[in-house]
Amino acid sequence: MDILSKKLKKNIIILGAGFAGVKCALDLEKLAKKDKSLSSNFNIVLIDKNNYHLYTPTLYEVASTAKADASGSVLKKVITTPIENIVKNKNIKFLQGEIIDIDFKKRTVDFSDQTVINFEYLVLALGSKPTYFGIEGLKEYSLSLKWLNDGIRIRNKIRNKFLEKRNGEEIKIIIGGSGPNGVEFSAELAGYIKELNNIYNKKIEANIKLIDGSSHILPGFEHNVVKKALKRLEYLNIKTINGFVILKVDKLRVYLKQLPPSNEPRENFTPEEKTEDYDILIWSGGVEANSLLMHIDMSKEKRGRIETNQFLGCLPPDKHLDVAKNIFAIGDNSCFYDPKTQRPVPGTAKIAIEQAKIAAKNIYNLINKKPKELYKIKPLPFAIPIGGKYALTKWGPFLFTGFTGWIIKQLIELYYLYSVTKKASVIFNWWRGIRIFSKND
Ligand SMILES: Cc1cc2nc3c(=O)[nH]c(=O)nc-3n(C[C@H](O)[C@H](O)[C@H](O)COP(=O)(O)OP(=O)(O)OC[C@H]3O[C@@H](n4cnc5c(N)ncnc54)[C@H](O)[C@@H]3O)c2cc1C
Known part of the structure; x- marks a missing residue:
């Protein structure tokens, strides 16, 4: 100092x-x-x-990897880079x-x-x-995924809940928010429960529901992306409840209220109210x-x-x-x-x-007393992995789906990881991550 x-x-x-x-x-x-x-x-x-940089795009996989030897410290190594390594031999002072x-x-x-x-x-x-938008009980009873420890906590909670269940029972998982994060996470969790059934030789059914106030999943995305994502979720047996907002949450259930469709006048609309029970509630809504x-x-x-x-x-x-x-x-x-x-x-x-x-x-x-540069918004590629080796990846005008989308997603990930850390070691961690996290697929 x-x-x-x-x-x-x-x-x-x-x-x-x-x-x-x-x-x-x-x-x-x-x-x-x-x-x-x-x-x-x-x-x-x-x-x-923290003394590390966290690579958030693979956090879902941390929260849903069933691989028994993927301990907290192994997972940390895969999705974090020590800042000391990033600034090594550089004229940057790092202070923790x-x-x-x-x-x-x-x-x-x-x-x-x-x-x-x-x-x-x-x-x-x-x-x-x-953010919990002031919804009663939401912060208290839900799990959110933002930091490394959140990922490990969610993974352990789901495993413990799974182990409490008897054959033939279902594990009810609700995810609030059906943006790219909610969609990706729901699909990862479906794979996680499948793999837990294999490991523990059990037959527990995954009952996973995505809830969102908007009229469809992936609000803001193009129609064909939404359509393909929905089809994939259906294939994975993930249910979607759209057009309903969470009013409040208690220890066992969420309370929902329907929103009027955008084309219907509010005065003619009588909203439906309902509840949904859960074992695990995940908040991915903002x-x-x-x-x-x-x-x-x-x-x-x-x-x-x-x-x-x-x-x-x-x-x-x-x-x-x-x-x-x-x-x-x-x-x-x-x-x-x-x-x-x-x-x-x-x-x-x-x-x-x-x-x-x-x-x-x-x-x-x-x-240097030079004119400043303007920030211009560029169209950037996006990738939404939806369970297994399947992703919807948009690069320029092209939309890649399925395994091709997944491969391109991995390459985009490598590019971003490298552009931030500039270390050859990230390639090793990237590859190690693919091996660990593909275990459920
Ligand atoms: C689960 C998850 C998955 C995501 N997936 C994708 C994806 O696939 N693609 C994509 O483009 N984006 C994704 N995002 C979004 C992306 O992670 C964020 O937009 C991005 O991290 C923002 O970068 P940032 O540098 O602004 O903040 P961050 O990356 O969050 O970095 C903030 C840093 O500030 C530090 N910090 C915070 N408070 C303090 C303090 N008081 N004192 C000192 N240090 C502090 C933190 O430790 C952290 O290192 C995802 C986010 C999450 C949570």
Whole structure:
């Protein structure tokens, strides 16, 4: 820490070593190599409460791998990369610690151990957390999947519940939220129960239901993607309940209320109300910004993300204040409105990486008094794995389904992993992950 409090160099502080933070630090370091004014006058400091970078796209597989020897430590190795390895031989200082406050006027960040560090430039990349929309009982009784430990907890809870059941009984799993995360997870869980039946020589039926207020699964996706996903879910015997919102939750059941279809006037509509029992309830219905962002004084949207301009600079609470100068928000912390739709771009790893490149470039340009670069939304590939070696993968105009989609998904995953960590060891972990996680398939 000493070196950071000396006034020899100024600090470019990057908060969070997720997709956005790591990519931003690596790109800045690359730019600093070319530019002595950056490397001799600034420290690049990456801060995270954990000492590893978590590769979230394979978290579902952690939560649903039946492989008996896949212990917590093996799984951790497969889906995390030590930050020490990422910054090795790079001019990036990594500090492990929890940030509890940011003072935009004094331009400092505060750690939970009372260390305080100054910054000249700041990048907010602290990610998000599940949001429960104030639904009674939901936080208390559901399981959410965001961090590594959540994955291991869900895996163990389902296994324990499975072991309590007798042959012929069913295990009832409800997943709230039928976006890509809910769809992928429901299919993984179907495979998990199948594999548990094989391992323990039991006959427990998986009764898996996806519930969502929107009128169909995968809201926002093209019609043919939705149709294919639905067919695949039917094949896996996963039921979907759409057009119903969760009103409240207790220890045994969820209480649902029907929403009026968009084409029907509300006054003619009598909503159906019903309940669904569950053994395991998973919540995959939405995220909001990291709690730290909730307290800070910047212009924010309703889920706490910081509104950013076209250069990904934060917008101040009042446009006459200059507290947001040299402060960027990227990845799940940023609320950037798509100029075409006026809607915020979604929080995905791919978008986090793209935004990180722009933030790094703009810090470099500001230091060098060059014009800033605009953030332009690019059409990015997406992949929705739906159980086994099956995925719906869109790359450019092409939609790949089934095994081909799954292979392309693995390659996209490798590309993103490598672009963040830049280490050959990720290829080994990627391959090891495929072997462990394909066990249920
Ligand atoms: C289960 C799951 C599956 C997903 N699958 C996909 C997918 O297939 N494809 C895709 O594109 N996106 C996927 N996403 C979304 C993707 O993970 C996020 O959009 C992405 O991680 C955002 O990157 P980020 O850098 O903004 O935040 P994160 O990656 O969440 O990183 C935030 C970092 O900040 C650190 N941090 C938080 N608070 C503090 C603090 N107070 N002090 C210090 N450090 C702190 C955290 O430890 C973390 O390392 C998935 C998300 C989940 C949860």
